[in-house]
Amino acid sequence: MLIEELSASINTLPDIGYKRIAELRQMGIDSIRSLLMHIPRDYIDLSKHLSLAEAHMGRFANTICVIKAKDYIGQGRKKILRIFVDDDTENAVLVCFGRNFLDKAFDIGDKVFVNGFFEYKYGRLQSTSFSIEKYTDKSDSYGKIIPVYSVKGKISQKLMRKLIKEAIKRYLPMLDEPLPDKLIADNNLMPIREAVQEIHFPTSIDNIKKAKRRFAYQELFALQLMLMRNSIKRKKSYQSYAVFDTELRDKIEKSIGFALTVDQKKVLEEIFKDTINPIPMARLLQGDVGSGKTLVALLASVPYIEAGFQVAMMVPTELLALQHAENAANLLGKYGIRIGLLTGSQKTASRKTLLAAISSCEVDLIIGTHSLFGNDVRYKNLRLIIIDEQHKFGVAQRAKLLEKASNPDILLMSATPIPRTMALTLYGDMDISTIKTMPPGRKPVITRLAVHGKEEKIYAWVENELKKGNKAYFVYPMIEDKDETELKSAEKMYEELKKRYKNYKVALLHSKTAEEQKKAIIQGFSHGDISVLVATSVIEVGVNVPNATCMVIEHAERFGLATLHQLRGRVGRSDKQAYTFLLYSSNLTEDAKARLMTLRNNTDGFLIAEEDLKIRGPGDILEGTVQAGKLRLLFSNPIEDKALLEKTHSDAARLLKADIALLRPEHTYLNRLINIVSGDIAI
Ligand code: ADP
Ligand code: MG
Secondary structure, three states, X not given: OOHHHOOOEHHHOOOOOHHHXXXXXXXXXXXXXXXXXXXXXXXXXXXXXXXXXXXXXOEEEEXXXXXXXXXXXXXXXHOEEEEEEEOXXXXXXXXXXXXXXXXXXXXXXXXXXXXXXXXXXXXXXXXXXXXXXXXXXXXXXXXXXXXXOOOOOOOOHHHHHHHHHHHHHHHHHHOOOOOOHHHHHHOOOXXXXXXXXXXXXXXXXXXXXXXXXXXXXXXXXXXXXXXXXXXXXXXXXXXXXXXXXXXXXXXXHHHOOOOOOHHHHHHHHHHHHHHHOOOOOEEEEEEOOOOOHHHHXXXXXXXXXXXXXXXXXXXXXXXXXXXXXXXXXXXXXXHOOOEEEEOOOOOHHHHHHHHHHHHOOOOOEEEEXXXXXXXXXXXXXXXXXXXXXXXXXXXXXXXXXXXXXXXXXXEEEEXXXXXXXXXXXXXXXXXXXXXXXXXXXXXXXXXXXXXXXXXXXXXXXXXXXXXXXXXXXXXXXXXXXXXXOXXXXXXXXXXXXXXXXXXXXXXXXXXXXXXXXXXXXXXXXXXXXXXEEEEOHHHHOOXXXXXXXXXXXXXXXXXXXXXXXXXXXXXXOOOOOOEEEEEEOOOOOHHHHHHHHHHHHOOOHHHHHHHHHXXXXXXXXXXXXXXXXXXXXXXXXXXOOHHHHXXXXXXXXXXXXXXXXXXXXXXXXXXXXXXXXXXXXXX
């Protein structure tokens, strides 16, 4: 058995009531597997004896004492128990705040284990944070390293330890080792049973590290193996014969009215090379917000369509789908290319017609949200799949879309770039294209920081821009007011800003706005008379309104750096000077301020993404990429564990070279592990 296969419920463990089971479920612990993978957040080292004499000024003691006396200080309900102890090196007093019940548990003359932090106060060693336990010759704590778990509600550390101990006792002997012996030996890894035991109940601090390293190795190795196996499969598959050329694409490119940047041209050629190659394309296109990725993707689609194939473009929001469909219609419509917009909110009748057209290849370019991979959607001839803002999608969602075609070409696009090593981890050997240069004539957006309380100055500045005929966004972290917080909400500020800018038309947009209304509002903001758009971060991706020159983000510290950069990318989309105002709370931490300063001082999205990674780690980028699968990176961090990443990469490559199908007997459990965790890893 593998840990991943221990799906037995925790209610098979003894002495656990249904209330506790419900609470554990709330913590995400329902099976033996999830219980064993609930890794301690910390440890208390009680392995060494530390006498009271050694414990001075906030130092830790871990010793065996005799209780000499007990008394109470204070009066009535406020009285506090004190226990006087002695361990032959020194005596000390334990002040039992809120723990008067200890009086009943311990008598004078009892031998006890005591550990805690001590300090000298009123001429005597004392502790208010200690733990005390009756002496036995087989203590659960003294002489050991004790795990500390993150817990919720009435779940105590004691209960967690007891449950995990019991689970280990029952299930550890059944566990099989997924990693081949050779890898364990070569990398000096701790075997699985020992690693599970040591991570929960370590026999030394060094063994905690060894156990963690083993798990880190295993998860990166499994990830590499999956990705590599998929890409080997991909490279061994061939697409049907077809002839592509760039004639129509080049003609359309010339009709645009401006020249493509050098990088856009370069990327288009890179993509076309993949197009004519019968081995399926897997390419990631990275480029900062506003660098013109959409245009590249649309032009790259043309040779496919000309050759009689369909192209699907998936985007994270309906708003963005709508914008892309409009752009596509403007750019490609007049050349006879048929465009379909498929979203979740579509009316049944029109959806039916569209689905019929898609399945009979009467639509060439289908743009939409995740509804593109709905069960009822059948493509006649899908060859290219484009996924815009790909980091907004989970692995499972991408996989579902890929199932709609056989050996399709895949183009992922993202404005949140990731370092090369991380790309390697997350996408295996995807090819990467990068647009570094921005379209000419763009003025960098000027970013200003201001503390809440000074918004009037900014509102006045915005009014001045409105007078010039320009437009402004106001972004808030929440849709509606919640009593507990002092955060401004989009709804409330919509009312205020309507009064503030009474000569202008103000509109409100958030995720709960009805789809039809959303369209009307975006239409009104981009071409009509709406001057001020009050919104949440729904407008983060895609919205393209060139004459918007102001972006005001209130409670800016509430947003991630990447999101702020994306939001800022909504302005500065023409040759007009644009501004972003970040309003922050007066009680901002130094870290949070440093993040906002990073944004103020940089306009380069790549640099900001790197800073964001340094500050927050890769969590956000991994989210939706790896974590959507069953494989979670709990122990490893592809950025910090670069050496381990590279080692697992080469180990995985060597292993697959010898046994691509993992059919050798020594790979039985590895094969099972990969099948369990890879369920939905697509590329
Ligand atoms: P991205 O998707 O990379 O954020 P978009 O494709 O939305 O960027 O492009 C932003 C804007 O820049 C669009 O209005 C687009 O028409 C315009 N644009 C794209 N390429 C160029 C170029 N080479 N020269 C001038 N404008 C361009
Ligand atoms: Mg885009």
